[in-house]
Amino acid sequence: MNMMSEAAVEKALDQKMNDSSYKMIGKDVSVYYGEKRALFDVNLNVRENTVTALIGPSGCGKSTFLRCLNRMNDTIENCRVTGRITLDADDIYDQNIDVVELRARVGMVFQKPNPFPKSIYENISYGPRIHGLARNKADMDQIVEASLQRAGLWTEVKDRLHESGTGLSGGQQQRLCIARAVAVSPEVILMDEPCSALDPIATAKVEELIHELRANYTIVIVTHSMQQAARVSQRTAMFHLGQLVEENDTDKMFTNPDDQRTQDYIMGRFG
Amino acid sequence: MSTSLILLIVAIVGLAGYGIGARRSLAIAGGLSSKLHSRPGYYGSFVAVCAIVPAVFILFVWLVASPAVISSSIRGSFPEEVKAQSEAEQGLAFGMITSIARGMNVLSLEEIDRIGSNPVELRSALGAKGVPLAGDPQPYMIEAAGNLNTMTYASRLAMTAVVVVFSVLGAGLAYRRIAPRFRARNRVEKVILVSLVVASSIAILTTVGIVLSMLTEATRFFTHVPAWEFFFGTVWDPRFAAAGSGGSEGQFGLIPLLLGTLYIGFVAMLFAVPIGLFSAIYMAEYASPHVRSTAKPLLEVLAGIPTIVYGFFALTTVGPFLRDLSSQLNGLVTGDYSNFIQAQSVLTAGFVMGIMLIPYVSSLSDDIITAVPRALRDGSLGLGATRSETIKRVILPAALPGIVGALLMTASRAVGETMIVVLAAGVAARIQLNPFEPMTTVTVKIVNQLTGDLEFTSPQTLVAFALGITLFAITLCLNIYALYIVRKYREQYE
Numbered sequence: 001m002n003m004m005s006e007a008a009v010e011k012a013l014d015q016k017m018n019d020s021s022y023k024m025i026g027k028d029v030s031v032y033y034g035e036k037r038a039l040f041d042v043n044l045n046v047r048e049n050t051v052t053a054l055i056g057p058s059g060c061g062k063s064t065f066l067r068c069l070n071r072m073n074d075t076i077e078n079c080r081v082t083g084r085i086t087l088d089a090d091d092i093y094d095q096n097i098d099v100v101e102l103r104a105r106v107g108m109v110f111q112k113p114n115p116f117p118k119s120i121y122e123n124i125s126y127g128p129r130i131h132g133l134a135r136n137k138a139d140m141d142q143i144v145e146a147s148l149q150r151a152g153l154w155t156e157v158k159d160r161l162h163e164s165g166t167g168l169s170g171g172q173q174q175r176l177c178i179a180r181a182v183a184v185s186p187e188v189i190l191m192d193e194p195c196s197a198l199d200p201i202a203t204a205k206v207e208e209l210i211h212e213l214r215a216n217y218t219i220v221i222v223t224h225s226m227q228q229a230a231r232v233s234q235r236t237a238m239f240h241l242g243q244l245v246e247e248n249d250t251d252k253m254f255t256n257p258d259d260q261r262t263q264d265y266i267m268g269r270f271g
Numbered sequence: 272m273s274t275s276l277i278l279l280i281v282a283i284v285g286l287a288g289y290g291i292g293a294r295r296s297l298a299i300a301g302g303l304s305s306k307l308h309s310r311p312g313y314y315g316s317f318v319a320v321c322a323i324v325p326a327v328f329i330l331f332v333w334l335v336a337s338p339a340v341i342s343s344s345i346r347g348s349f350p351e352e353v354k355a356q357s358e359a360e361q362g363l364a365f366g367m368i369t370s371i372a373r374g375m376n377v378l379s380l381e382e383i384d385r386i387g388s389n390p391v392e393l394r395s396a397l398g399a400k401g402v403p404l405a406g407d408p409q410p411y412m413i414e415a416a417g418n419l420n421t422m423t424y425a426s427r428l429a430m431t432a433v434v435v436v437f438s439v440l441g442a443g444l445a446y447r448r449i450a451p452r453f454r455a456r457n458r459v460e461k462v463i464l465v466s467l468v469v470a471s472s473i474a475i476l477t478t479v480g481i482v483l484s485m486l487t488e489a490t491r492f493f494t495h496v497p498a499w500e501f502f503f504g505t506v507w508d509p510r511f512a513a514a515g516s517g518g519s520e521g522q523f524g525l526i527p528l529l530l531g532t533l534y535i536g537f538v539a540m541l542f543a544v545p546i547g548l549f550s551a552i553y554m555a556e557y558a559s560p561h562v563r564s565t566a567k568p569l570l571e572v573l574a575g576i577p578t579i580v581y582g583f584f585a586l587t588t589v590g591p592f593l594r595d596l597s598s599q600l601n602g603l604v605t606g607d608y609s610n611f612i613q614a615q616s617v618l619t620a621g622f623v624m625g626i627m628l629i630p631y632v633s634s635l636s637d638d639i640i641t642a643v644p645r646a647l648r649d650g651s652l653g654l655g656a657t658r659s660e661t662i663k664r665v666i667l668p669a670a671l672p673g674i675v676g677a678l679l680m681t682a683s684r685a686v687g688e689t690m691i692v693v694l695a696a697g698v699a700a701r702i703q704l705n706p707f708e709p710m711t712t713v714t715v716k717i718v719n720q721l722t723g724d725l726e727f728t729s730p731q732t733l734v735a736f737a738l739g740i741t742l743f744a745i746t747l748c749l750n751i752y753a754l755y756i757v758r759k760y761r762e763q764y765e
Contacts, residue, residue, distance in 0.1 A: 075652060077560060104655030114646035117669050126664065127654040177650065184654055 023048040023188060023218045024069060024106075029083035031064050031073065038064045041083070042244045044237055046188070051210060051219045053229035053250065056239035057265065062222045065239070066190050069220060070106035071099050087188070104131055107186035111193045113173035115165035115180075120157050123165040123176055124148065127184035143183055151179035152209050171202020178209060182217075189213065191221040195228065207232050226266055230254050238262045274334065277431055281326045281438045285319040288442040292318030296449050309456035317455040320462050321445035326438035330430065337426045345419055350411050367408060371416035372423075374402035485743065488736035495730035496523050501737060507700035509720065509731045523734050525741065527700040531617075531710035532742075535696055536685035538621025538706060539628055543685075544678060546625075547632025554633065555640040556662055567637070574630035578690040585623035585695035590614040593622075597707070612707040620696035621706070624688055628681050635677035639670045672756050679753035683746040689714035713742050 024046040031039040039061045046052050046069075054062040064073070071092060073079045085092050092102050104127075115123050124144045125134075134140040144161070148154040153175045157168070165176055174194055181189055191210070195203040210219060210232045223229050229236055230250060237247040238259070246259040257263050293315030300306040307314070346365060353364060374397035375383060386392045390407045397404055408416075449455075493501070504524025550570065554563055597612035612618060643666050651661040667674075689712075697709035698719060720735040727733070 070653065072649065072653060075649065100655050100657050102655075103653060107655075108649075108653035110646060110649060110653070112646055114644070114650040116647060116650065116665050126651070127656070130654075130656050130660050130664070180650075180654065 021048070022046060023088065025084075025086045026065070026068070027084045027086075029065065029068060029081065029085060031061070031068060032080045032082075033076070034078040038242055039068075040242045042239075044244055044247055046218060046220055047235060048218050049214060049216075050235055051214050051221060051233040052235045052237065053233035054220065054222045054237050054239060055224075055226065055229050055265070056245075058224075060239040061242040062237075062239045063192055066192055066220060066222050069188070069190055070103050070108055072103075072108060074099060104184050105186055106188040106190060107181035107184055109174070109177050109181050109189065109191045109194050112197050113170060113177050115168070115173050115176050117164065117166055119162045120148075120165045120168070120176065121161040123180055124183045127180060131184060133183075133185070147179040147183035150182050150209075150213070151175045152205065152212075153179055169202070171198050171205060174198060174202065174206060175209065178206070178213075182213070186217065188218045188220065191219065193222050193224060196224065203228075226254070238265065240265070274330070277330060277434055278327070280435055281323055281330075284326075284435075284438045284442055285323040288318035288322040288445070289315035291315075291442075292446060292449060295446060296455075299449060300451055307451050308454050309459075313455040313459050314449050314453075316459045318442050318445040318449075320459060322438045322442035324462070325441050326434050329437055330434045333426075333430045333433070337423075337430070341419065341422045341426065344422065345415050348415060348418065353411070363405075364412065367405060368412050368415045368419060370402060370404055371397070371408055371412060372419040374400060374404075375416055375420060377402060482740075482743065485736050485740045488733055489740045491728075492730055492733035492737045495733065501525055501734075505702060507716070509734060521731060523730065523737075525713075525738070527702045528711065528713045528716050528738070529741075530702055531696070531700065532686055532712040532714070534704075534706075534710060535617055535620050535624065535692060535712055536682060536688075538617055539624035539685045539688075540678070540682060542622055542625025543628035543632050543681065547629045547681075548636055548674070550629070551633040551636035551640060552662060552667075554637045556658065556666070567634075570630050571634055572630075573627070574634070576627075578627060578688060579694075581623050581627050582690040582694035585619050585691060586615075589623055590616070590619045590695060593619055613709055615695060615697035615709045617696055617706040617708065617710050620692050623695055624685060624691050627688070627691065628685060631681045631684060632677065635680065636670075636674050639673035639677060640666060642673070643669050672759060676753040676757035679749050679756070683749035683753070686749070687714060687742065687746055688712075689718060693718065713738050717742075 022045040026042055026044045026046075029039055029042045029044075030037065042061075042065055044065065054066060056062050067073045068081055068085060069092075071081075073081060081093060087102070087105065090097060092106075116126065118126070121144055124147050125140050128134050128140060128143050134143055145154060145158075148157065153172060156172060157176075165173065168176060174197070178189075178191075178194070194210075195206050198206065207228065210221065213219060221229075221232065233250045235247065236250045236253040238245040238253070238257075238261070240261055246253070246257060246262045248258065253262065254266060257266065293311040296307055296311045296314035297304060304311055342365065345368065346361060349361065349364070353361065356364075371393070374393075377400045378386075378396065382396060386396055390409065390413065393413065394404045394407055501523050502525050504522060505526045506522045506524045507527045509521035509523055554567055554570075558566060591614055593612045593616070594610045594614045598608050598610035601611055602608035647665055647669060648661060651665045652658070656664070692712045693715050696711060696715075698711050698715055699709045700711050700716065701708070703710070717735045717738050720732055720738075725732045
């Protein structure tokens with residue numbers, strides 16, 4: 001019965017994914033670091049309630065593209081972005097868009113777990129507090145609990161919410177960072193190789209979590225692991241030398257890609 | 272032969288040893304340095320070390336020991352009636368002998384022949400050459416001076432020979448030990464290690480020596496004045512140390528000085544901390560690399576200005592300005608144009624010292640803020656926090672222990688500052704709380720007590736050491752506490 005309903009949910013989600021319009025649209029996106037060009041006119045769209053995996057060899061521009069989606073590139077000196085990226089039809093590089101508001105809508109999880117040197121509770125409540133999402137302490141407690149539940153961390157940490165977040169294990173820290181991102185109720189969550197610093201067991205937990213998060217969020221994930229891309233994503237985009245090589249359904253990508261370079265990369269012939 | 276010439280010879284032997292040793296090792300290995308245990312340079316260095324270190328060691332021992340040996344031999348040859356005199360008079364006699372000996376080296380041979388052993392003529396002849404004698408020398412002194420010169424000459428000659436022979440011998444022995452499996456590198460590195468240890472222990476031993484000397488002098492002070500009168504006395508009035516009086520009629524209360532030190536330091540920190548911290552935050556978080564690369568060195572130039580310059584800036588500019596400002600303000604409000612801020616005041620000294628401390632606060636805090644991992648910044652910005660929220664809620668809390676440590680170190684500088692206070696706050700030791708009045712600090716009083724014509728046995732001068740050790744204890748505690756906090760902070764990210 002349970003299996004049935006899960007399968008039904010999956011099916012409904014896939015249906016929704018195919019029906020829905022694009023959550024984010026990237027058109028002719030190019031990025032320059034000073035004189036060096038890192039991305040060449042990338043056209044890539046992100047579908048709602050979908051996990052989109054970005055793959056490709058190191059230095060191919062996949063992380064750069066990811067960081068364009070919530071303008072984290074703004075924090076890098078000499079970085080210039082051209083082209084157009086929209087979130088629900090709003091141009092995110094428009095003068096009128098507040099980058100702070102954008103980042104509240106498009107959250108980010110980093111490669112290395114980076115909890116603040118504060119308590120677990122304060123790590124989660126940080127985002128909601130600065131955005132004024134909670135009316136009172138009870139509200140905040142509820143947001144913290146819900147976020148930790150979502151990240152599958154609640155049962156592990158509920159008795160030590162006021163201990164330091166840096167005292168957790170690597171995998172727990174990364175799930176804490178995911179919970180922290182979730183607490184702001186973003187629409188899109190960007191993940192930059194979230195499992196590269198984790199052991200296989202912690203990786204499995206995070207992947208499971210990504211799978212569950214898909215029901216409520218749109219997720220874009222950069223990964224170096226082909227298996228991970230195949231396991232967690234529905235759409236996959238392959239980057240090479242700053243260019244988008246191919247973007248396709250994950251199933252098709254890993255069985256019968258359109259581009260020879262994708263085939264070679266997936267088979268491990270380069271990169 | 273002069274000592275520096277001997278050192279030069281030893282250095283040349285060492286240098287030659289280096290070249291020969293390196294070449295020899297290569298020759299043994301048939302030109303293939305890979306067959307050797309160490310690089311050829313290490314064999315060369317080994318020869319050089321063996322040539323230089325023992326020779327220089329012998330040289331220094333000889334230089335220290337030979338005057339002592341010669342002096343005891345000369346004193347041993349004094350006539351019986353001189354030996355019967357007191358130790359101090361024998362010392363005077365020996366001093367005269369060394370003067371005569373030095374003078375005889377200046378005189379030409381004919382002059383010595385002419386004078387013979389006529390004491391009066393000798394004295395006038397030496398006086399003409401610029402070597403004054405305290406009295407007419409006695410005949411035995413002239414003879415002893417001759418002996419002294421001969422012995423010194425012989426000792427020099429022997430020393431030169433021994434040192435040079437040891438240098439060459441060391442080089443030769445080391446040269447013979449060169450073999451492909453000989454571990455030259457390990458030995459040379461051991462020598463380097465020892466020299467590093469010696470260098471660092473010199474600094475530590477000097478500090479220990481200074482503390483010990485201050486302690487002994489301070490103990491002498493406390494035999495004149497009871498410790499509780501010093502530490503809890505509220506009146507500072509040391510009077511003058513008249514020679515011979517040795518009286519302890521002055522009052523040596525530490526409290527007014529300590530209060531002045533802390534008060535002026537506090538006012539200085541009041542100016543330095545906010546300005547320094549804000550400039551550090553701007554430099555670390557907001558400034559573009561271009562601005563940062565020019566502004567930061569400029570700010571640090573402030574730290575290079577000698578404090579005496581700040582002192583006369585306070586004396587000639589800030590003090591009069593504050594005084595005139597206060598009189599104008601007073602006039603506008605009450606119609607009475609008298610100044611309520613003295614030219615020399617706690618405020619003037621604190622303000623100028625604060626300016627001096629700004630670069631310390633900002634430079635140290637800037638380093639600490641930039642040391643906060645970039646990941647934390649990204650994490651906060653990625654959640655939609657603004658830059659100022661990130662600084663207030665993530666970066667500053669993470670950097671806080673380090674910043675506190677930096678502030679404590681700055682405070683210990685403020686406590687130890689002298690020149691600014693002398694010129695800007697005056698020398699009046701008083702207990703009061705008005706920042707517009709002059710006060711003085713521990714350091715100023717140390718300078719006061721130790722300048723001028725002094726007798727180093729009176730409590731008036733010895734009190735300086737008691738003050739010094741108190742100040743040292745305060746700054747030491749501040750620094751240790753600061754280091755403890757900084758170290759704790761450093762562990763946070765590991």
